Structure formats: structure tokens, C-alpha cells
Amino acid sequence: MKQYISEDAWSIIETDFHRDYNEITESLMSLGNGRFGQRGNFEEQFTGKTMLGNYVAGVYYPDKTRVGWWKNGYPEYFAKVLNAANWIGIDVEIDTETLDLNTCEVREFRRELNMREGYLERSFVATLPSKKEVRVNAKRFCSLADDDAGAIRYSITPLNFDAPITVTPAIDGTIRNRDANYDETFWNEGRKETGYGEAYLELRTRKTDYHVLTGMCVEIEQDGATVDFQSQPVKREKYVASRITLDCRTGQETIIYKYAVVLSSLNVAIDDLMQVAHKTIRRVSQKGFAQLLDEQKQAWADKWQMNDIIIKGDVAAQQGIRFNIFQLNQTYTGEDERLNIGPKGFTGEKYGGSTYWDTEAYCLPFYLATANQNVARNLLIYRYKQLGKAIENGEKLGFTGGAALYPMVTMTGEECHNEWEITFEEIHRNGAIAYAIYDYVRYTSDDAYLSEYGLEVLIAISRFWMQRVNWSAQKAQYVMLGVTGPNEYENNVNNNWYTNYIAAWTLHYTLEAIEIVRQTAPDQYADLTQRIGFGEADETKQAQHIIDNMHYPFDAGRQVFLQQSDFLDKALMPASDIPAAQRPINQRWSWDRILRSCFIKQADVLQGLYFFEDEFDLETLRRNFDFYEPMTVHESSLSPCVHSIQASKLGMADKAYEMYLRTARLDLDDYNNDTEDGLHITSMAGTWLAVVKGFGGMRVSKDGTLSFAPYCPAGWSSLSFKIRFRGALLQITVTQQDVTVQNFSEQPVSLTVLGQPVTVDTNGSVTTAVSVRDVVDA
């Protein structure tokens, strides 16, 4: 855990240069606009600790997976998120010296990610080895409004010398993935162009042949006016630049404006890339930095208008939630249905592939409540379009008759992860994809989704579950052997309670969905059953038999569900018994020790009790929470949010707040000692859940009733968030005294607040006093 970032409601600020933490800060200060993004690297050369990172959405490399011992069923490749050409670089030579903060004395260093307006700014005074002093201010952003473009304003002021300064703005495609196994490169060079202060570089991915064209143009301002300059074009392998020498004198500010364009063959025909890049560069440079920045501020203001959560009285908590919302908005805008929410967004290379169950289990509710309904629908349709590949994946593993196993990690619907205990066994992901359909339909009442898309997916997943269980003669029940649950610190276990539950639940919901579709869209139902050869009588009968006879491991003594069979054979002990020096255990303990221990990486039984809360009473939740929470080490970023929600529900306000801070400030405070690899983007939606479903107590019941049972954590003077619900836009503000629901929509909205039915008129608000609520901690 590290705490060197200044607390601020709207910004992430580093006020001294923390060299050793630079890779962490680079992760934190990542920028993105849904299409491309980059880590918070320096523009000028830096020979210290840094991980240069630029990423383009949807562009990946199918890396070789035939390494070690091949298991039948492994995918053909492991998708690698590709480190793309770096467009931010501006090398600076002062007289004959290179500006490199690693070799300078640095003072007045400040780096700020301004989340309100969506830019990164950095300023410092550097004393070079020659004792020349220079002041630099750099500001840049990836444009949300013009999402092919980025812009940099880089200002240099000599403080104690007159000398020529040479700047070399570049597009550098020589970057390699740090996770390359043999330091191999994944890009081939394509076209290159350089001209007067301009440069273009096309790179092509090996094997997948994505073309990415990155271009730039440069303007220079001195004494408040644009100046002409001589530029010397530089072309090397996978590198283009313009070298520009400028006379500078003490106190004179030289400003380099660098406008960049990042285009890919996902969006532009390969033959047109260069031409479109030229045009875009024209457009962007004609707008100029100030106008682009104004557009950026406006675009972010619009986002915040819909998404902001305001916490009064607790800056750390406020900063945390805004950081999460900001990064989610930078990663995924919902505008391109081919894209999804990569777990590291544009902030690092770890976790190949773009789509995990995180999307359905954590991100969907965020987009459901904060964006146009189509955004969430697109996320579901993304999976619908990949159903054929999920069925192929099932066939590869030996399942038949249209049984779908969705991949654990994917770019295009194909599995691209190869650890057997995850690839083949972490099959609960299939359940989350079914659950997301339920979640979406419940939230939106869009029953038509079921007949158009949903039921087909549900039946295919149910067919998988029906084959994946087997009858245990010994137990006279169905069992599910050899799985990995959400808690990845257990592998290849039998009867993971969560997996067994979500499997049976899927079957149950599929039966319900069949009824709905049969009644509401009989023709579509007939078409579907014909098309997929659905043997209704047999298949539903079998499903019901499994629902009725599923084994759920249970400890009768403690009256808790068991995470898996034989869980009680472990030496049970609280995580607080682990010495601090041994945390996080995934960095300190051998894998076999972790597996044998009772310690839980992420909510597992509690995740199930969260999804299926209507099926369990509060005392059941409390017993299971009391049993599992102490053993949970939360070394998955997806864990604390669920614990926070459950603690809120149980009235354990202190625990809920502790878990909230942990999810909200997971990366800011580097809880798990891995922020340097990039941010935990998908878990940021979990943070939002901890606020809205946890403190806000938001629920939508099966019959479609929206309700809030909110409370304001101690120490906060108020909490305020907005949600969209079936065409309405509501703001909920919670203080220690009362709850106010404002209705910004064209229609009155009926809902439940603290158990009381309430109707809020158009543009009106209703305030309910917090009279009685148990807010006690265990």
C-alpha cells in the first residue's frame, strides 16, 4: 500500500517526482478515449523506471500458446494486447545535452491527471548536468470528442541560459511488449511518410494483419506567436520524426504543439488510411490546441453530468469514486459493438484479450444505470454474436448438441487463454452470461430481447450445464466435478457452491424464459426451437430433474454453504493471522501453499448470495459473511466491492466503508502491489456498485420495482448519484438525515425509498427522512 498521491476531489496529483513509483503513476495517469489510450509516460526521453504503453482498441496479436505441456482443448493462441506506436514522444536536446529527468536535478515537479476536464498536465524545473535550468510544462489528452485524435502542448523555458534547443517529436513503433516471451516484435512496418513538421507511420500486426496508422504534425509558438521552423525529417525502421532546432533565450517560452492521429483498419479501409490520416491531421491542427481542449472539457462535462457521484465530507472517497468513473469512461464508450471492456483498458499489457466475465458480472449494471440502454444491449449482443464460437468451443471440449461454453478470455469469440484450471474449469463465466440477460431484462423490462436473442443463448448455456453435471450414485444427486469457482485460489474442486448454484439457476431461468417467449412471441419461439433442434419435452424435463437434485455442499453445524466439497478439511484461520510481510500472498506464497490454504482470493459464496439475494434471508447472508469474510484476502480486484455491498446490506457500515475504500482506491493506493502493471478497469464498475447498490441500496425487484435503501457512511455529509431507469433520469442524494430523489425526466416515477412507496413528479423531488435504520457493525 502506498499513499503518495495527493487527495483532491477532481484530480490525481503527484507533487514530487517519485522515481521508484513512476510505473505506478504512469498507470494511474493513463489517458484514453475508448478507441486508443496510453500510459502517463513522459514526452521527453526518460532513462529511469518507465513502461511505455500505447494501446489501440480491438487490435491484438494471437500469440503462440504451444508452450510447456499441451492439453487437448487448448486454444490456438493466447491473445496479446499490443503495445502500439508511441505518439507522445518529444525528445529534447538543450545545446548538446539530452533532457532526461533521470539525469537531472528536478524541482517543482507536479503531475496532474485532471479528471473533470480529461487531460494530463506535468510541470517541473530541471537542472541539467551542465547546470542549465529549464522549466517545462506539458499538457496532453486523447480527444473524446474527436476520437481519432490526441494533442500535446509542450512548453520549454530556459531559466539561466541562451542556447539552441532541438526538439524531435516522433512516432516510435519500435516499442516491444514487455510480456513478449522472447522479446519478439508483433508488428511489421508498413508505409512511412515525413514532411514539414509532419510524420506518418503505419504498422501492421503479424498474423492478424491489423493496420494501425499513427501520424503527427507539429506547430511551434514563441513569444506568443506561431513561428516558422526548419525541420529535418528522420526515418528509421518503425520510426519517423521531425528534428527541429530553435534558438531560445533565458525566460523565453517555446511551445511545441503536437497533434496526433491514430487510425486502425478496424475503422478505416486499409487503402484509405494514409489519406484519412492526412485529412484528420489537417482538421485537428486547424482547430488548434485550445479549441480541442475546449471540446474535451465539454465532452467530459457531458459525461460527468450523467455519471458523477458526489461525496461530501470525504475527499479520499470522492477522489476514489471519480477516478473509477473516469477510467471506465476512458476505456469503453459503448459506441462500437465490436469492442468490450478490457480488464486493463489502455493502461497496461497484462491480461491478454478484451472480454472476461467481468463485463457481465460487474460492468453491465454500471452501463445499464449510467448510459443509454443500447450500450448494455450491445454488450449482450456482443456475446450473442459469438454464440456460434461458444458452441464450437464446447464441441472442442467434448460437449455436443449445441452446448455453448463461452470463452474465459476472448477478442473475437474464440478462447484465447490457456491454463486448464481456468480455460476448461472456470465455467461459472457461462452462468454470468446467462445472469446478465436476466439482469438486463429485469432492469429494462425489455422482454423482446429474450425472443430476439436471449433465449437462444440461454438454451445453449443450459445444454452445457446439463452435460457438465453428472449423477453421483453415492450422493444420489447431481454433482459438478473439476471446476474452478470465482475464487481462483482453489482449482479443480468438486461442487463449487457458486457454480452449482448458478448452473441450476440458469436452467431455471431458461425454463422461465421459454414460457415468456412461447407466450409473447410464439412464432419466434417456433422458429428458434426448429432451428436449434430444441427437444422441449426431454430437455426441459432433464433440466427440471437437475434443478431438483443438484448437490449443494453445506455445513450443517455452522449452517453455511460450503465453497466446495471438502472445504472443511482445510486448516481454517482468519486472514488476519497472515503476517503483513506475507501479503499479498499471491506474491509471497508458492502456488501450492495458496491452494491448500483456506484463503479466498475473491468473493465466491458471497458472490452467489449477491446475485441471488432474493433466494436467501438476511441471517443466511450474515452467517456466510461471518464465515467467509475473515478468510478472504481480496487479492482479486473484483472482491471488495461485493463484500462492501453485502456489508452494507447487513448494516456493517464500518466494514462496508473499509471495503469501499479498498475497491475505490485499490489502484490509487496500490493495495495489491500491482498497479504498475496497469489499472483494474473492470473492477472499477464494482466500485460504482459498492456505492449505488451498497450505500445507495438500489435494487430492481423481479417485478420491476426500483428501490433504494440508502445510508450515508459516517463521516460523509452527503452522497449523491444519478441513475437512468427505463427512460427516467433520477438523482439520489443521501445525507445523515434524509434521502432525496430528484426526477429529471418527462414522466413521474414511482419507486420505493427505505421501504416506503414514493412517486416523484417530473422535475420534482421527494425527501424521505432516515428515521430508523440499523447501522451497526459486527
Place this chain on the structure above:
Amino acid sequence: MKQYISEDAWSIIETDFHRDYNEITESLMSLGNGRFGQRGNFEEQFTGKTMLGNYVAGVYYPDKTRVGWWKNGYPEYFAKVLNAANWIGIDVEIDTETLDLNTCEVREFRRELNMREGYLERSFVATLPSKKEVRVNAKRFCSLADDDAGAIRYSITPLNFDAPITVTPAIDGTIRNRDANYDETFWNEGRKETGYGEAYLELRTRKTDYHVLTGMCVEIEQDGATVDFQSQPVKREKYVASRITLDCRTGQETIIYKYAVVLSSLNVAIDDLMQVAHKTIRRVSQKGFAQLLDEQKQAWADKWQMNDIIIKGDVAAQQGIRFNIFQLNQTYTGEDERLNIGPKGFTGEKYGGSTYWDTEAYCLPFYLATANQNVARNLLIYRYKQLGKAIENGEKLGFTGGAALYPMVTMTGEECHNEWEITFEEIHRNGAIAYAIYDYVRYTSDDAYLSEYGLEVLIAISRFWMQRVNWSAQKAQYVMLGVTGPNEYENNVNNNWYTNYIAAWTLHYTLEAIEIVRQTAPDQYADLTQRIGFGEADETKQAQHIIDNMHYPFDAGRQVFLQQSDFLDKALMPASDIPAAQRPINQRWSWDRILRSCFIKQADVLQGLYFFEDEFDLETLRRNFDFYEPMTVHESSLSPCVHSIQASKLGMADKAYEMYLRTARLDLDDYNNDTEDGLHITSMAGTWLAVVKGFGGMRVSKDGTLSFAPYCPAGWSSLSFKIRFRGALLQITVTQQDVTVQNFSEQPVSLTVLGQPVTVDTNGSVTTAVSVRDVVDA
């Protein structure tokens, strides 16, 4: 399963050219002399299906293992057996055509591995595209008597033309490992020399810097006399050769003698390699092919004199057992204590590393009974010398206080295999290393081994077991969670019966060994306990508590031990239910399907009942055999031998014979469809066990009594084998009627035959009638 190899008592013979099976034949016809070896490749170029393979004992490459998802505790490298320079190559150009059996019509093809005399011979008539016909006869061997050397006699006779023939004997170091991940090379080039019909090539392994020098010289004979020739030296990267053009006429035989030397820096100082190579080549070429071959025949005659097993009346069985003995002798001679028995010997690249638990569990008894006692002792000392690294390995995984976990796979004592379910979990190997000490001491009565080396190893292994178990509050017993037993088709299971048993047994034997050493070598005992900080009172008390309270999964209904906890939740069915097209399942089924199934890769519970047979009565064995045998698919080469022994013991002669043929002819008949990767060398010791312990019923009781309860399988007229026992050399001959024990030693030997005490005088023999023995099949 394939059956194209001719049945022959002493040879492996292919009588037509089976192009599609060529890689299988190449494996079968591998040659080796304990120091280096090679697959049965062609001398001349061959563009068809082939896997060129040359291997040098002890030379490996520490390949990168940081691939995929790293687990804490993984080793730094995965050892790769290196494909070394090929010294057998003799390219042949006839006029302007290359002799390549892939482009010729081939008749009279014959390839024979002569096991009695230790050479490979091949002959054929090839019709080239030009219709030129040529007869070729090639004979070669790796010299057992002069184990730095190999020799080839390659004869070419034009059948219908007069024309120049160009031969290019070469040393080719451009070969790459087929299992290289990125087709990278593991060798750097060192010195090269070429001269008159001579050539030398030094290769150096990357990272490990082993130097391997391969040299050759060539002599040519025409019309029965050595001829002078012009040679043109060829030097390319990692390649040296001599190109020689000879005038040849119809019917004239040209013989090329190629003498080779293979030296490595393991045995010769790097600076001396070239000089020693020159000397060796002189020595070898002066001896000449005929003398070298005579030496070879004599060396093999000596081996067979000690090792041969004679089966009369069943050529397939005879061929099988000789093939196994031959390959074992080619792989490991016991002369170099740094070496061990690689699972593929010199026949392929699969399975990196040289030493597996196979050595202790399967090979040790073979060498105990067929070689000087020092050979077995050296195998134990090999592990003793690696104890420090085994303790380090334990520390890496979180064990403390001198607890040793021996590696699963090793070259030098370090773990070099990285699959968590094996590396971290297949810990039963530790037990086999303890068992081997017991096995050795029981066989030899060399109690001094315990005080010198054995006890230290036993205590270190016991310390591991004591930490590896945990107390289950639920069961009020010790459990062992998260292991992989010998049956690798189950991973990360709890309470593998075999592992739990061998763990408790190790503790028990360690306590016994402590008593023996304390009494027989009190000073050494005091030194040892001091040196390793052995807290006798506490540690032995804890050991006894674990012995007394270990959990052994058991099915009370069937009265069988359970392979692991929850085994009965599986859908149990016999392997005979699997359609033939789906066998072997490890090539047809996805890994998760295999894991979930009840099918057993190799003897697991039955392996335990084999090691610890004194602890269980025959009915227990029978119940467990009847339960597990039908579910066992024997897809490990180490499986059928144990089943054969157990079937013999149970009087199930048909099953014992079926399993014997399967182990003896596993590679010859390609049962598991993987012979092309190389031979299953270590399991060949298992074949020997199936004969000597199975049909021969040999046992050594705890008190040191040697006994035989042999029978002659139906259809055999006799079975005869030799064993060495405590200085004596005995031959046991079993017919359908009687058992004869001959004593070739200088001392009378007392033993038990068919339950009767017998004393056999020096150079005498005793025959016992087979009066009553149940030989019924289930």
C-alpha cells in the same frame, strides 16, 4: 496399435519400407552407448517423414519457462534435452541426382536392429528417377567398448550404370529441437576444422555452455581395397563435411567407412577437446570397422550374459523383453554417477530433464538385480548429492527446517518442470525416493548406507511430509490436500490414498532407520542429528502422531481403498465402454473431460499395494484390483507392468500375460500411438519387473530372504532369467513342470522356491516341481 515389425528373437526387423511409420521405426531402432545416442535415421538425405535426433548424455538447455501465467515457486527453467550435431549423415549424389528414398522406387528394403550384437543395418535397392539402380547396405553402431566413438559402414553398388558418385559425409549442427517454442536454436558454433576426409565441429550450448565436439574421418574401399580419394572440405555455419567424388561402375561395391567421435566438456577439459578428438579418431580409425564391431559384439555378449531373459515358445514375448533390456542397457550403464535414466534415453526430445521418480520406482530394482551393487548405490547417491537442492526447493515452496521436496524432473537437482499440478503436487515422488532406500537396503543388506547417506535423506523427506499434511478438524485426522498421485489423470485432489500411504510409510521407515543407525553407528547418528538440528523427541513424536492418525479414503461398501476423496462421486464405468476410436483418451478427449472421468492413467492404489504388499492380504489386493483394473487405461507406460505383477500374484495368468505384452511391446506395437516421439525407456525396467517379480514371483522379504513363486505363462515352454543377489549370481528357469535355480557363484545360496526352503550349492542347481499353483483367471 501397429504390427509391422517382424517377430524375431534377437532383432527388430522392418522388411518393407513403411514410409508413414518411419518416425516410429526411427525410435525403435535407436542406438546408444550410455554416453550418446541417436535415432534410427538414414545416413543419406531423406526428404520424407523423419525426425533427426542425436543426443549427448547430461547436456541440456535451461529453456525459458516464463510463459503464460507464472506461479510462485516455478523453477527458473524447463530443461530441454538437446538435439545435438548429427554425425551419421552421408549425402549421396549419383551422377547429378541425390539419393533420397522419398523420391526413389525402393525394393528389397530391410532395416534391422541387431540387439544381440548391438548394431543397426539397412539395405535396399533404389531406382532413381533417371532409372539408375543402386544397392545400398549401411551398418552402424555406437561403441559400447569405446564409448566416445561410433562407426558406419556404408556400401553403394551401381546395378545398371557406370557413373561418378559423390558422397558427402558430414557433421551437421544445424539441427533444431522440434520442441523449440520459436524454432530457436540452442547451440552456438565453436571451433571447426576440416581436412583430408576429416571434419570436426564444436557446438556450445547457450546459457549452460556445454561444449560438444563431434568429429569424423572417412575411409573408402573399392574392389576390396582401401582407395585414395580427393576430398573437398565444406564449411558452413554449424556444418562441416568432406565432399568426395568416386568413379563407380556397374556391380562395383564402394564402401565408405565413417568413424565418429562425440566428446563433451562433461568429460574432457574444454581446451583439450579438439586434441582428444583427433587422438580418438586416430585410435578408432586405426582399429577399423571390423575390429570395432568385434569389440561391440563382445561388449554386448557380456551384457547379455548378465541380463538376458530367455523365453522359449513365444517369439513376440521373447523379442519384447530383449528389446526392453537392450534399450535399458543402451541408455544407462551406471558408470557415471552424474548421469541418470532419462525417460526417452537417446531416442527423442520429449520430457525434458533426465531424472524422474521412474528411476527409483521402476529402474532401481532392475539395476539392483542385474548389475554391480554400486550401480544401484550410485543411483541413490545421485539423490543424496542433490539433497541440498531438494531442501532449497522445499524452501521455495514455503517449507522450513530442512524439509526436502525432490524435484519432479531434474538435471542437476533443481526442479526443471513447470506445471503446478505436477511440479508442486505430484509429491509422491518424494516417497519413492525414500522407498528406494528401503528397497536397496532390503535387497543388499547394506545397512551402512543408512548411516552414511540414507537417514539424512529420510529425515529431510519426513520433515516435508510432516509439514505437508494438515489436521482436519472435521475428520479428526491428518489429511493431505491438493496433490496429484501417480495417476496424472487426476490433479489437485485431496487425500490421494497412495500419497497419504507412502507419506505415513516414510515416517514409519524413518523411525525404524533412526533406530538402526542409532544402534549400529551411534557416532554418525550423533553427528547427523547435530548437523541437521534434528529434535528427536519432538520430531519422532509428531511423526508417530501422523502415522497413527492419517486419513485413508475407503469405501466401506466395496471394501476398497479410494484413490482419493470423493472418487465415488464420479460416474464409474469400465474403460471397455470407451469406443476404440476415442483411445487413447489423452489424444482424443479434452483435458477437463479426462479429469472428470473415472479413467486411470496408471496404477495408483495398485502401485501402493505393490510397494507395500506385505501390509495387505491377497483378498484386499483382489478387491482393489477388480475395482480399479477395469477403469485403468494404461496411458502411462509405467502402468501395465504393475498390473501384470499384481495379476500374476492374484493368479490371473491371462491378464498378467496381456499386461506383460502391453508393457514389453508397448513401443514395438505403438500401443499408445506415441512411439514416434521416442521410446519409453524407464518403463522398460517395468517390463523386466513384470517378468521377474510377476512371472518369476521374486521377492526379498524384510528379513532378507530371497524367494521365488514362479510360473510359466501358458504357451511358453520355458522362462529363464538371471539375477544377482548379495554376491551370488543365480539363474532361474521355469517350465510348465518345474523350477530350476542354478547357482553360478562361489557360495551356496539359501532361498525359498514356491514356498519351500532350498539351498543351492556353488555351481549347482536345484529343481522344484510345480505341483500346486492356482493359475486361474478372473
